[in-house]
Amino acid sequence: QVQLVESGGGLVQTGGSLRLSCAASGRFIGVDAMGWFRQAPGKEREFVGAINRSGTSTYYSDSVKGRFTISRDNAKNTVFLQMNSLKPEDTAVYYCATRFAVDDIYYSRQNEYSYWGQGTQVTVSS
Numbered sequence: 001q002v003q004l005v006e007s008g009g010g011l012v013q014t015g016g017s018l019r020l021s022c023a024a025s026g027r028f029i030g031v032d033a034m035g036w037f038r039q040a041p042g043k044e045r046e047f048v049g050a051i052n053r054s055g056t057s058t059y060y061s062d063s064v065k066g067r068f069t070i071s072r073d074n075a076k077n078t079v080f081l082q083m084n085s086l087k088p089e090d091t092a093v094y095y096c097a098t099r100f101a102v103d104d105i106y107y108s109r110q111n112e113y114s115y116w117g118q119g120t121q122v123t124v125s126s
Contacts, residue, residue, distance in 0.1 A: 002026040009120030020081040022096030030074035033101040038092035050106035086124045093119040
C-alpha cells in the first residue's frame with residue numbers, strides 16, 4: 001500500500017520559512033514525478049510546484065516562484081518543499097502527490113497524479 005506522509009507544517013510569521021517533507025512508503029518514488037499542491041479555506045486545491053523523477057527539473061506556480069523550492073532525495077524516498085518569505089496568503093493545507101513517470105518530466109495537473117498524502121497545515125500570521 002502506497003502512503004505519502006507530509007510533515008513540517010506549523011505556524012510561522014510573515015517572512016518566515018518552513019520546510020515540508022513528504023515521505024513515501026510502499027513505493028519507490030525514484031521512478032515517479034512528484035508535486036505539491038495546497039488548499040486554502042474556502043478555496044479549491046491549487047498547484048504549487050512539481051519535480052521530475054531525477055530531480056533535474058522543477059516547475060512552480062507564479063504565486064510561489066522565487067520563494068519556494070522543491071527538492072528530492074530518492075535514496076530516502078522523500079521530497080521536500082522549502083518555503084521562504086512566507087505570506088499570509090500561503091496559509092493552506094499542503095499536499096504532496098506522486099505518479100509513475102515514463103519520461104523524466106513533471107506534471108502540474110491534479111488529475112495526473114495517482115497517490116496523495118493527507119496534508120499538513122501551514123499557517124502564516126500577519
